Amino acid sequence: MRIRTVDVDAATGRLKKIYDASLKRAGYVASIVRVMSLNPRVLQSSLRMYLDLMMGPSPLTRMQRELLATSVSVFNECEY
Numbered sequence: 169m170r171i172r173t174v175d176v177d178a179a180t181g182r183l184k185k186i187y188d189a190s191l192k193r194a195g196y197v198a199s200i201v202r203v204m205s206l207n208p209r210v211l212q213s214s215l216r217m218y219l220d221l222m223m224g225p226s227p228l229t230r231m232q233r234e235l236l237a238t239s240v241s242v243f244n245e246c247e248y
Contacts, residue, residue, distance in 0.1 A: 174205040183208040186215065 176197055179187045183205055190197045204211035222233050 171203055172206065173202040179205070181208070182212065186211055 174183055176187050176191075186201070186208060187197050187205075190201055201211065201215070204214060222237070223230065226233065228236075
């Protein structure tokens, strides 16, 4: 079973803006972003939360937050 996604070239409207921002920020559209592409409103909320957690004010440094995220992914045997 495969999860249906919207290809980068087929994106329009809100999803295109999200994809374009991802391309600008990272140089690619991550799989987790594409998986949520059928519901751009939820995707936008998820990205906002992620960016707030990872790049917003925090007692943890950006490196510490990245190390925590990576450690959890390794523990869960997931790609990061």
